[in-house]
Amino acid sequence: MEPRVKRESGVISEPCVNRLVVVGIGLIGGSLAAALKQAGACREVIGVARRPQTCADAVALGVVDRAVLSIAEVAPELAAGDVIFVAVPTLTVTAILQQIQACVAPEVTITDGASVKGSVIDAVRTAYGCLPAQFVAGHPIAGSERSGVEASNPDLYKAHRVILTPTPETGASHLQRVRAMWQAVGAEVLTMSVAEHDEVLAATSHLPHVIAYSLVDTLANDSENENIFRYAAGGFRDFTRIASSDPVMWHDIMRANKHSVLAALDLFSDNLSRLRSAIAGEDSEHMLRVFTRAKSARDHFSKMLTKQAYSQPMQDQQITYTVQPGGSVVGVLRVPGDKSISHRSIMLGSIAEGVTEVEGFLEGEDALATLQAFRDMGVVIEGPDHGRVRIHGVGLHGLQKPPGPLYVGNSGTSMRLLAGLLAGQKFDAELTGDESLSKRPMNRVANPLREMGANIETAEGGLPPVKVRGGAELHGIDYVMPMASAQVKSCVLLAGLYAEGTTRVTEPATTRDHTERMLNGFGYKVDRVGAAASLTSGGKLTATKIEVPADISSATFFMVAAAIAPGSDVTLNHVGINPTREGVINILRLMGADISLQNPREVGGEPVADIRVRYAPLQGIRIPEDQVPLAIDEFPALFVAAACASGKTILTGAEELRVKESDRIQAMADGLVTLGVQAKPTPDGIEIVGGPIGGGEVESHGDHRIAMSFTIAGLRATDTVVVKNCANVGTSFPTFVKLAQAAGIKLTVN
Ligand code: S3P
Numbered sequence: 001m002e003p004r005v006k007r008e009s010g011v012i013s014e015p016c017v018n019r020l021v022v023v024g025i026g027l028i029g030g031s032l033a034a035a036l037k038q039a040g041a042c043r044e045v046i047g048v049a050r051r052p053q054t055c056a057d058a059v060a061l062g063v064v065d066r067a068v069l070s071i072a073e074v075a076p077e078l079a080a081g082d083v084i085f086v087a088v089p090t091l092t093v094t095a096i097l098q099q100i101q102a103c104v105a106p107e108v109t110i111t112d113g114a115s116v117k118g119s120v121i122d123a124v125r126t127a128y129g130c131l132p133a134q135f136v137a138g139h140p141i142a143g144s145e146r147s148g149v150e151a152s153n154p155d156l157y158k159a160h161r162v163i164l165t166p167t168p169e170t171g172a173s174h175l176q177r178v179r180a181m182w183q184a185v186g187a188e189v190l191t192m193s194v195a196e197h198d199e200v201l202a203a204t205s206h207l208p209h210v211i212a213y214s215l216v217d218t219l220a221n222d223s224e225n226e227n228i229f230r231y232a233a234g235g236f237r238d239f240t241r242i243a244s245s246d247p248v249m250w251h252d253i254m255r256a257n258k259h260s261v262l263a264a265l266d267l268f269s270d271n272l273s274r275l276r277s278a279i280a281g282e283d284s285e286h287m288l289r290v291f292t293r294a295k296s297a298r299d300h301f302s303k304m305l306t307k308q309a310y311s312q313p314m315q316d317q318q319i320t321y322t323v324q325p326g327g328s329v330v331g332v333l334r335v336p337g338d339k340s341i342s343h344r345s346i347m348l349g350s351i352a353e354g355v356t357e358v359e360g361f362l363e364g365e366d367a368l369a370t371l372q373a374f375r376d377m378g379v380v381i382e383g384p385d386h387g388r389v390r391i392h393g394v395g396l397h398g399l400q401k402p403p404g405p406l407y408v409g410n411s412g413t414s415m416r417l418l419a420g421l422l423a424g425q426k427f428d429a430e431l432t433g434d435e436s437l438s439k440r441p442m443n444r445v446a447n448p449l450r451e452m453g454a455n456i457e458t459a460e461g462g463l464p465p466v467k468v469r470g471g472a473e474l475h476g477i478d479y480v481m482p483m484a485s486a487q488v489k490s491c492v493l494l495a496g497l498y499a500e501g502t503t504r505v506t507e508p509a510t511t512r513d514h515t516e517r518m519l520n521g522f523g524y525k526v527d528r529v530g531a532a533a534s535l536t537s538g539g540k541l542t543a544t545k546i547e548v549p550a551d552i553s554s555a556t557f558f559m560v561a562a563a564i565a566p567g568s569d570v571t572l573n574h575v576g577i578n579p580t581r582e583g584v585i586n587i588l589r590l591m592g593a594d595i596s597l598q599n600p601r602e603v604g605g606e607p608v609a610d611i612r613v614r615y616a617p618l619q620g621i622r623i624p625e626d627q628v629p630l631a632i633d634e635f636p637a638l639f640v641a642a643a644c645a646s647g648k649t650i651l652t653g654a655e656e657l658r659v660k661e662s663d664r665i666q667a668m669a670d671g672l673v674t675l676g677v678q679a680k681p682t683p684d685g686i687e688i689v690g691g692p693i694g695g696g697e698v699e700s701h702g703d704h705r706i707a708m709s710f711t712i713a714g715l716r717a718t719d720t721v722v723v724k725n726c727a728n729v730g731t732s733f734p735t736f737v738k739l740a741q742a743a744g745i746k747l748t749v750n
Contacts, residue, residue, distance in 0.1 A: 016180035017042035018081035023071060023096055025049045025058045026246075027144060028113045029087030030152030032185065034063045038154040041184035042083075046074050054149055063152045071096070072103045080107035083181060090114045090252035097127035109174040111136045111181075115201060115249075117165045117194045119256035133171030136178040138164045139197065140187065141205075145244035158186035165194045202260030207268060209250050210261065212243040285392070289380040296375055321707065321723040321737075323714025324746035325695065328567035328615070331743050335555050337362035337387060337548035338576050339732050340486070341606065343370045343413050344518050345546045347421060347494070349391030350379040351399070352522050354543030358389040361548055365731040366411035373418060376402040377429075393543050396497060401427035405465065410434050410661060410702075410731045413487055416445045417515075419466050420491030423454035424498025427470040436661050436702055436728075438464045445491045448479045452492075452499050474499035476537070479506070483656060484629040486511035486580075489533065493519070493526070496535050504534035509629045512580040517605045521546070549576035549608040553633045554733045556584050557708045558743060560637040562613035563593040564644040565715040570743060571598070571612045578606055583631025585611070587638055591618040591645055620647035620690055628654045636709035639668045642688040643677040644716050651685035661728070662703035671698035671710055675717065695719020704728045708736055711747060 020036055022029040025047040033045045047064035048071050049055050055067030068074055071084070078084070084104065086096050093114055100110060114120050117137050124135050142160035144151060162182040166175050179189045192200075219229070254261055271290075278286035342362040347370065349356030361367065363384050371389070375381055378400035380392040399421075406429060408414035415431050419442070422429045432438075443462030450456055455469035476499045479492050489505045493515055496503025508531075516526040516533050522541035527534050555572040562568035577585070577597065589595055594616040597609040618641055628651075631638065635657055642649035657664040665681045672679035676694035680687045693716050700707035700723055707726040714721040726749075729736050740747050 015040065015042050016177065016184050017083045019044045019046060019078065019083070020181075021046045021048060021071070021074060021078065021082065021084045022064065023048040023084060023086045023100075024088035024092075025054055025063065025067065025149045025152075026087060027147050027151040027153075027156075028140065029085060030058065030063045030149045031142075031154065031156035032085055032087070032113070032140075033058075034152045034154040035157055035185035036181065037062075037065075039184050041181070048074070049149075058149045061149060061152065063149060071099050075100075075103035075105075078104060078108045081177075083109045083111060083177060086110065086112040086114075089246075089249045090116055090119060090256045092252075093120055094123040094126055097123050101127040106132060106134055108134060109136065109177050110134050111138045111178045113138060113140050114256075115139055115205065115253045116256035117197045121165075121167065121194055131167050131169040133169060134174050136164060136166060136170055136174050137194065138162060138178060138182070139201070140182070142187075143245070145241055147246040147249070155186075157182065160187050162187045162189050163197055164189060164191045165197050166191060167194070198257050198260045199263075202257055203264045206253055206257055206261045207264040209242055209245065210254065210265060211268070212240045213250070216240050216243040285380075288382075288392070289378075292380050292382055293375060296372070296381075318725070319727040319729075320750050321711050321726045322748045322750065323711055323717070323721045323723070325714055325717040325719055325721070327715055327744045327746055328565040329558060329561045329570050329715070329743040329745065330568060332571045332573060333558060333739055333743060334573045335550045335558070335575070335739065336364065336733060336735055338514075338551040339364065339366055339553065340413065340512055340514050341518070341546070341548045341576070342367035343411075343417065344490075344514055345389070345548060346370045346374055346381070346391060347417060348518055348522050348541055349389075349393055349543065349546070350374040350377075350381075351396050351421070351497075352391075352393035352541035352543045353395045354393055356391040356393055356543040356546065358387075358391065358546045358548065360387045360550075361389045362551065362732070363387065364734050365409055365728075366414065369408040369411045370414045370418070373402070373406040373408060373414060374399075376404075376406055387548070391543075393541070396540060397426075399425055399427075401470075402429055405430040405432045407432050408437070410437055410704075410728055412437060412440055412661070415442065415464060415466060416487040416491050417494060419445045419449060419456065419468060420494035422468040422470075423449045423452065423456065423472065423495045424474055425468075425470050429468050429470070431464065431466040431468070433464050440464070441659055442466050444483065444485065444488050448477065448488070448492050449495055451477050451479070452495055452503070454495065476501035476503040478504045481505060481507050484509040484511050485656070486513070486515070490515040493533065493535055497524070497537055497539075499537055502534055502536045504532050506532040509626065510580055511629045512578065514578070514606075517578075518546070521605045545604065547604045549603060549606055550574050551732070552576050552578075552581050552584065553705075554736070555611060556634045556637045557712050557733075557736070558739070559584065559588060559593075559595070559611065559613045560641045561712040561715055561743070561745065562615060563588055563591075563595075563618060563641055564615075564712070566615050568613070568615040568744075571610055573610045574608050575611050576606050577609050577611070580630060583627040583629070584634040584638065586627055587621075587623055587631055587634075588613075588618075588641060590621050590624075591641060591649075592616055593618060593641075618645035618690075620645045620649040620688070622650045623652075625653035628656075632656060633660075633705060636664055636668050636703075636705045637712065639672065639679070639686065639688055640709050640713045643672055643675075643679070643690055643693060643713065645690040647690060649688045649690070651687075652682070653684055655684040660703070660705075662701035662706060664703065664706065667699070667701050667703060667706050668709065671706070674698050675710075675713065675721065693717045695721055697722040697724065700725045700728075702728050704731050704733065708733065711736075711740060711745065714747070715745060
């Protein structure tokens with residue numbers, strides 16, 4: 001029985017590799033050798049190098065246990081469970097594989113680390129006359145401008161990706177061994193096809209190396225610029241670091257991946273010459289478009305690397321809120337910009353003519369998803385910078401086909417409103433979202449759009465993704481909405497901008513009217529007659545200035561907090577109090593809350609005020625059904641108010657709550673019951689009997705409003721409240737934690 005090996009983590013495990021033979025003990029091979037030794041994940045590491053000095057150095061540095069000059073010297077010792085890692089320059093791989101073929105048994109696993117996979121697969125075929133099961137092509141996406149055995153670094157692969165490109169011939173056990181080997185040194189292992197790998201790497205790695213080498217070479221050869229390096233500062237240094245990489249290795253890569261590199265290089269050259277013309281012709285619009293798009297892509301990439309981008313499902317981040325019981329909220333607060341208005345400012349600004357300037361834009365994940373979608377459709381958008389955004393509108397017909405699916409994260413508003421806008425475009429587009437959004441109904445928008453002549457597909461059951469075919473001839477309809485939904489109304493009106501004739505939407509109850517107000521603000525007439533809003537195509541939107549008021553839906557958490565916690569007195573500044581959104585104020589007042597609206601004014605077509613709330617005891621009520629659409633997003637917080645009121649609160653007519661970011665009736669009922677509150681869900685509402693709130697652990701189901709509601713419940717709890725899965729608070733209220741702590745809620749985040 002062979003000895004077990006203790007890993008760094010303290011877990012006793014079998015080594016995943018018996019012997020590792022590294023052919024080519026440079027940066028790549030030496031680092032794997034050193035890392036496997038450090039992790040105790042193999043029994044012996046043998047190096048193979050052409051030069052005796054390299055062998056001696058590798059042993060002296062402790063990178064390998066022993067080293068030999070040719071694979072033939074160790075081949076007789078090798079058996080199943082052993083791995084040969086070929087880590088030589090790409091064009092040397094053929095010769096090495098021929099040596100291996102001549103002396104190594106078919107049970108031994110062979111893999112490589114070359115940056116081009118097509119040429120390696122060809123080399124294997126040349127050496128073996130076929131693709132043997134024992135060969136697993138691979139490429140660690142890690143490196144450094146340093147080279148040679150001295151550069152070996154046992155941490156090189158930690159948290160880096162390794163791409164394996166198995167073929168149908170690759171043996172499952174060999175593939176598994178190579179996968180386990182890379183995982184043992186801390187890498188994340190992915191698989192893709194050989195062709196895909198070579199195309200992706202040509203663009204993301206090989207092209208940047210060509211450019212860096214060429215730039216430094218250009219400057220170095222320019223005799224007039226002989227002093228240039230003396231003055232070269234950060235930009236030059238950051239941009240050209242990789243021009244110090246191993247020339248032979250990169251020469252080989254360019255030859256081995258010639259076709260894909262040339263395709264990427266041609267694309268780049270075209271782009272560069274367009275930029276050259278723009279600079280020559282002082283075409284600021286073009287320059288700004290390129291620079292802004294590049295900046296946003298680079299910023300997005302940086303966020304992805306730190307797992308903060310909205311293209312990462314936010315649920316991947318496990319964020320838990322812990323609230324110590326008691327306290328009160330005091331102070332003057334400004335919550336971030338209104339989510340609904342922020343979305344619409346980007347959408348309408350993009351299809352307007354001229355530059356729209358936005359202030360107070362909500363820099364939350366949902367509105368940023370809309371912003372990114374329009375950038376993907378070619379719109380130049382500067383910012384956001386402290387809530388300021390400048391949108392270079394492209395006009396009603398200026399949007400361009402996005403390069404891939406438009407990913408809108410958690411945001412139902414983005415998906416539904418965009419569906420309407422996309423229905424009128426000439427190009428095809430696809431809308432995708434995160435796990436929560438992928439469960440939300442989209443037929444409510446697809447059906448009326450189909451009636452208008454749009455060509456739309458959803459997944460089974462009317463769920464996302466939503467695929468919109470371009471070029472449909474839309475015609476206006478008279479649509480009577482089956483549910484009270486501002487998203488559906490807005491979607492149909494936006495499609496109406498592109499539809500022949502007049503489009504009219506009648507709502508069963510008043511819903512938020514930001515789309516209508518903002519269209520009017522952009523100079524596009526929307527008529528309102530009773531419950532019907534209508535517009536006629538053929539007009540245009542003219543850029544304007546938009547000041548986004550603070551979001552009453554975010555202010556709600558502090559309004560309820562002050563209403564339930566004795567000793568509280570908060571003022572929420574500059575909050576939008578559009579009559580279609582004021583349900584929370586009406587309902588809290590009916591329950592006995594002490595709310596005053598101060599300094600009422602109108603900003604950019606939207607009424608705003610400062611809202612002061614002081615603690616006063618609440619009573620349970622039957623919530624009037626006409627208030628439901630006016631407070632649709634505020635119910636999770638209102639349920640907490642009901643739990644703190646005396647007597648029973650009854651909500652009916654609110655079945656829409658079941659299809660929000662979570663089933664908000666069930667999610668709130670479950671959490672309240674966990675905290676010891678009597679809460680009984682009904683098909684279209686809930687009954688809550690006010691009483692003491694205990695402590696406990698509640699689940700937000702990744703729903704931002706559920707997470708924030710249970711956080712404020714902590715103010716009246718008798719024990720600690722732990723709220724799970726709070727990452728999505730960032731979708732609507734990125735500053736919630738900071739404001740809650742400043743106001744007096746005893747909240748910690750882990
Ligand atoms: C919104 C409308 C509401 C609301 C959502 C934002 C909007 O949805 O819940 O948070 O911006 O139009 P419904 O229209 O589906 O009720």
